[in-house]
Amino acid sequence: MTYWIGIDGGGTKTAFALSAADGVPIQTLATTGCSYQVLGVEAVVNILRKDTARLLSQAGVEWSDCAGCCIGLPCYGENPEIDSFIVKQMEKAFAPVPVHIVNDAEVGWAGSLECHEGIHVVAGTGSIAFGRGCDGQSARSGGWDEFYGDEGSCYWVGRQAMSLFSKEADGRVPKGALYDIVRKECGLLRDFYFTHVVKESYAPYRTEVAAFQKYACQAAEAGDHAAAELYREAARELALMVRAIKKQLRFSTDIVDVSYFGGLFKAGELILKPFREEVEALDCNLKPPCRTATEGALLLAIKYFNA
Numbered sequence: 001m002t003y004w005i006g007i008d009g010g011g012t013k014t015a016f017a018l019s020a021a022d023g024v025p026i027q028t029l030a031t032t033g034c035s036y037q038v039l040g041v042e043a044v045v046n047i048l049r050k051d052t053a054r055l056l057s058q059a060g061v062e063w064s065d066c067a068g069c070c071i072g073l074p075c076y077g078e079n080p081e082i083d084s085f086i087v088k089q090m091e092k093a094f095a096p097v098p099v100h101i102v103n104d105a106e107v108g109w110a111g112s113l114e115c116h117e118g119i120h121v122v123a124g125t126g127s128i129a130f131g132r133g134c135d136g137q138s139a140r141s142g143g144w145d146e147f148y149g150d151e152g153s154c155y156w157v158g159r160q161a162m163s164l165f166s167k168e169a170d171g172r173v174p175k176g177a178l179y180d181i182v183r184k185e186c187g188l189l190r191d192f193y194f195t196h197v198v199k200e201s202y203a204p205y206r207t208e209v210a211a212f213q214k215y216a217c218q219a220a221e222a223g224d225h226a227a228a229e230l231y232r233e234a235a236r237e238l239a240l241m242v243r244a245i246k247k248q249l250r251f252s253t254d255i256v257d258v259s260y261f262g263g264l265f266k267a268g269e270l271i272l273k274p275f276r277e278e279v280e281a282l283d284c285n286l287k288p289p290c291r292t293a294t295e296g297a298l299l300l301a302i303k304y305f306n307a
Contacts (some may be wrong), residue, residue, distance in 0.1 A: 005018055018055055106130050124210075124261070124264065127238065152237035164178055213237075
């Protein structure tokens with residue numbers, strides 16, 4: 001039997017899957033993140049090779065039994081020299097299995113919309129959108145950098161929630177549930193100790209800032225209207241990416257499907273309701289993802305190496 005490998009790499013976690021020609025995973029594996037900007041290219045290549053070998057071993061499959069592997073990587077497609085180096089190193093490490101490398105947003109699209117035309121939005125630690133039109137052309141929006149971008153992501157909401165706490169603490173806006181939640185979770189004896197906590201425990205760590213988003217979610221669910229507004233703002237930011245891609249591509253239908261992945265959507269209707277309203281105003285239809293991003297990588301591998 002012939003097998004395919006799909007890898008969904010992310011800044012926080014990496015997921016591996018093995019399938020036959022139907023794209024249904026028969027073996028999966030989850031490990032830590034694989035951002036080359038954090039770990040370096042050689043370390044990422046070694047990690048992916050080692051964990052893929054573990055995946056195959058668990059399934060009792062040899063490298064020679066695999067017809068191809070698709071790898072979705074964060075930040076791929078942003079630096080031609082590094083991209084070329086990544087491809088060469090991956091091809092060498094995965095031989096004799098051929099590899100196809102794309103941005104991780106593309107494997108998300110492939111899974112959520114099963115490779116059909118439409119737009120896919122990721123709002124996890126960062127934010128990015130990817131779309132493919134009826135003629136096969138693709139476009140990307142967002143995914144720039146947390147320093148000046150990643151609007152609508154968990155990181156972005158986390159930072160906005162920190163700012164909101166400071167405003168609730170010093171009286172610029174009325175105190176809401178977020179104020180008490182943050183004081184308790186951060187163990188603050190005085191409000192202004194928050195500055196030290198942020199500098200020591202959050203600011204140096206992108207994932208920790210993103211995790212702070214959960215306090216905004218808890219506060220919004222407890223009736224903090226200012227915290228709930230952060231999710232409406234996030235929805236507007238994410239919809240801007242949808243609008244940008246819709247303008248760039250041709251679609252065969254008047255109503256374009258938009259799907260989504262990412263930790264921000266674990267907030268449920270807090271984000272889904274305003275996001276749904278925003279995309280419907282753009283003549284789009286918000287739909288839950290059909291498959292995972294890892295399955296999307298499998299579908300792309302099968303499609304690419306069966307061409």
